[in-house]
Amino acid sequence: MRSIILRSCDGADHVVAQEAACLSKTVQSLLEELEESTLVVPLPNVCDCTLRKVLQYCTQHTALQRRVTDISDELRTREMEAWDKRYIMVSTDELYHLVMAAHYLNVPGLLELCCEGIANLIRGKSPEHVRQCFGLVKNFEAPEEENIRRTNLWALVDEKEQAKK
Amino acid sequence: MRSLGVADCSTAPKMLSFLNGAIQNARQMLLKRKRTADDSLAPLQDDSTAAEQLPKRMRQQCAPAEPSAALAKAWCCRLHPCCQEGQSSSGEDHGAGCHLARMGSASLELRAPNAHSDLAALPSDVLQSIFQQLPLPDRLALRQGCRALTSSIPYGGLHLCFPMSRQHQQTVPCLADRPAICKLTFEQTCSGRVRKRALKNLLSRLGPAVGKDRRYELRVCVNSVLSASDLAWLEAALDCCGLLQHAVSLDLCCIDADFSGALQKVPVLRLTAESLSESTCEAIEKGHCRNLESIHLTHLREEEEVQLALMVADRGVLGSLRRLTLEAAGGQGIPLGCRGQHPDLSHLAHLSIHPDIALCVNFLRYLASLRARGLAVCPCLQQALEDWATQRSGAMFVLWFGAVEDDQHGFLQHGDFVIEIEV
Structure with missing residues (x-):
């Protein structure tokens, strides 16, 4: 099996099977554009740690997809889901870097998984909690915030009840 | 994105220039070391053709952009376990284990405290x-x-x-x-x-x-x-x-x-x-x-x-x-x-x-x-019309992408293109 080298922005090389690397459509199109003999693909937007994590995903998914004969589709899907669940249990910051890398490298499955991970972090949280979790700075003027809050009131049952009280 | 300690340190321009010099030196030294290490990397030896086939010119082209400090700063996270190791001391102590060390970790102590991820900076389609x-x-x-x-x-x-x-x-x-x-x-x-x-x-x-x-x-x-x-x-x-x-x-x-x-x-x-x-x-x-x-x-x-x-x-x-x-x-x-x-x-x-x-x-x-x-x-139809207009001289018309095989309509399959022969 052909291997290629993916080079992160900080110069770290990762040797990876081409099949796994090509889960990234960006890498795939870069390989198509570059000469046949090219084995090093520079990825100037991904750092070493994040690239390692992305490649972990690609390698695992390629390996699981290849296991067509020994397990059923259902079992494979379940295994993949369980692995994905463990894989995405990372810190907020790491998840953020991962989603940016997945977007740049165009790995649809990973991007979807990361978006789901971020959505899970947001789910059920108040605006203040969302701000704390993602380090957002509240830059609204007081009337502006009040206006947005009032517009959203109908959907926020708790706040509605609080307002009644 | 993140705000960085180096950029915020407005009171110490001399310190900055000194550190920049130190970073350059450290980077050069570490790059040398890294190249030596790269040559002895087991996976590369396994796939011996990989290193051999790669022309030297290509290697140089693929080397990380110099100095790429801004890029590295924007992307280097300090939450990964291997990166956390490099937080409090110089990169030389950690060798090639930490990617921050490889790019010159003299700047590590100057980095801003860990900033949170900026959700609003995500690409709109991701959002x-x-x-x-x-x-x-x-x-x-x-x-x-x-x-x-x-x-x-x-x-x-x-x-x-x-x-x-x-x-x-x-x-x-x-x-x-x-x-x-x-x-x-x-x-x-x-x-x-x-x-x-x-x-x-x-x-x-x-x-x-x-x-x-x-x-x-x-x-x-x-x-x-x-x-x-x-x-x-x-x-x-x-x-x-x-x-x-x-x-x-x-x-x-x-x-x-x-x-x-x-x-x-x-x-x-x-x-x-x-x-x-x-x-x-x-x-x-x-x-x-x-x-x-x-x-x-x-x-x-x-x-x-x-x-x-x-x-x-x-x-x-x-x-x-x-x-x-x-x-x-x-x-x-x-x-x-x-x-x-x-x-x-x-x-x-x-x-x-x-x-x-x-x-x-x-x-x-x-x-x-x-x-x-x-x-x-x-745009797709526009392209097809242009293709048709430029290629209609002659008997063969290259029409459209698609995997179609249909004798009834005179289409023949040819690679990724559907070709119709005018008779």
Whole structure:
């Protein structure tokens, strides 16, 4: 099996099977554009740690997809889901870097998984909690915030009840 | 993105220049060390051809951009275990284990405290994808996060799933009070019969959309097969609540939906191919849909469906139509041979045809003549027309992408292209 080298922005090389690397459509199109003999693909937007994590995903998914004969589709899907669940249990910051890398490298499955991970972090949280979790700075003027809050009131049952009280 | 300690340190320019020098030196030294280490990397030796085949010139080109400090700063995280090791001491102590060490960790102590991830800086499509996975209250909470998120997350869509719990029903707003709502979606979330009473309750909670100029896009998505009477009931219920009158477009995702009544009231129609029922076509043919200005047909799979759509779009049948979009289901080519006859599309202002629909030469020639008379076409069709125009000298016409094999229409398969030979 052909291997290629993916080079992160900080110069770290990762040797990876081409099949796994090509889960990234960006890498795939870069390989198509570059000469046949090219084995090093520079990825100037991904750092070493994040690239390692992305490649972990690609390698695992390629390996699981290849296991067509020994397990059923259902079992494979379940295994993949369980692995994905463990894989995405990372810190907020790491998840953020991962989603940016997945977007740049165009790995649809990973991007979807990361978006789901971020959505899970947001789910059920108040605006203040969302701000704390993602380090957002509240830059609204007081009337502006009040206006947005009032517009959203109908959907926020708790706040509605609080307002009644 | 992140703010960095180096950039913030405005009181120490001398210190900065000293550190920059130190970083350069450390980087050069570490790069040297890294190259030595690279040469002895086991995986590279395993795949010996990899290193050997790589020309030296290419190696130099692929080396990380110098100095790429800004890039590294923007991307280097200190949360990874291997990076955390490098936080408090110089990179030399850690060798090649930490990527920060490799790029010159003399700057490590100067880095700002760990900044949180800036959600608002995510690409808009990523943000949309996150947004779509959240229920309405969470979407709104996210919009309240900061100004950037308020502007980047669209508001104004009301997605109502039925059947809906009583608790959720209480949160459904009255449309008259919500002028910001410009997209209204009804979606059946589980298969089986549509529970009329529940849906009627939902519709009655919405109330009439008061206001003469009130306009919104209406989408009805029913995933179970509805009987003719059920469909008639659904249409009447939407009509009764005044939802059809205020709809600027109707997006129907129902199997074999007969919404001929609705078509009379809505100027823009988006249908799946399955929804283009005989009775809908009949209603169009009979001239019941004089307001219809745009049709968008999705999930087309067969030539007959495309031909039916073109027949409906004919000037004689639907002269009011200005915009036609034909979208194939994707993944399969649909050959479209017009057998010397084609519909009259001279009344259209815009035409989009999915590249999986392979057009025959006669039809392309006709479209080219319409194009010359001012018909706007989608980029794919434009490209196909240009390709056809440049390659028509000679007997062979390279037409369209798609994997099609159809002897009946004179198409031959040739790689990724469909070729028609003119005889």
